Amino acid sequence: MAEATLDKPAGAVTVLVTRRVKAGHEAAFERTSGDMTAAASAFPGYLGGQLIRPEAEEGSDDPALYHVVFAFDSAEHLQGWQQSPTRSLGLAAIAPHIESQTVRQVSGLGYWFAAPVGPKQNPPPRWKVAVVTWLGIFPTVYVLFLTVAPFLADWPLLPRVMLLTALVVLLMTWLVAPQLTRWLKPWLYPAVRQVS
Structure with missing residues (x-):
């Protein structure tokens, strides 16, 4: 192993x-x-x-x-x-x-x-990671505030924030971020030009 x-x-x-x-x-x-x-x-x-x-x-x-x-x-x-x-x-x-x-x-x-499987590639710069992370988190949080948050209105603040942030992490990890990185792969991992 x-x-x-x-x-x-x-x-x-x-x-x-x-x-x-x-x-x-x-x-x-x-x-x-x-x-x-x-x-x-x-x-x-x-x-x-x-x-x-x-x-x-x-x-x-x-x-x-x-x-x-x-x-x-x-x-x-x-x-x-x-x-x-x-x-x-x-x-x-x-x-x-x-x-x-x-x-x-x-x-x-x-x-x-995580870098795509295949030839060795450098990770994307931090500013690109930040942009893609925001592109994922913004709509995820927005949708959760429209759909889930109203049902939690009577909850105390701390449990409400804990649940919403847990949902954001789960959605980002298994749904939103993988899809975004697939769509934006050419931008995140531009092909290295061969010099002849």
Whole structure:
């Protein structure tokens, strides 16, 4: 297993696990993976998770490659999950169904702007990341204020802000930011011109 992590990330931490599933083991893998996600959801700080099947991944031509994305609200809570006997049991249950696994951990906005797979590319400059982040957060917050906020009018301020910001993070991480970075990929990652 190859693993890449960032040392002591501050704030929320997102983990991307890529597993190559053995042929004929897809259903068993999905079941055990779902069991592991359900177990993780009971741990403190768990923010959410999702299994991404090969057919759901745009441009994927590898029917054996599955991805799991999940997040915890802090490195400490993630570490609590990673060092738990529950996780060890889950990994043991998954092991017979996979050929290989890689784990990538990022914090904050890094996952939203991970460089595309392929030739080595430099990350976009911070000002571009800021522009795209604002382009995602502004309409997301606006829509939530129009749709969800009216139902929370009687809530105290702190729980209201906590729920709305949690929804913004979830929507940005799994819906808005991936779509924006796909649309704006040529601007974020301009092709390097070859000099002959």
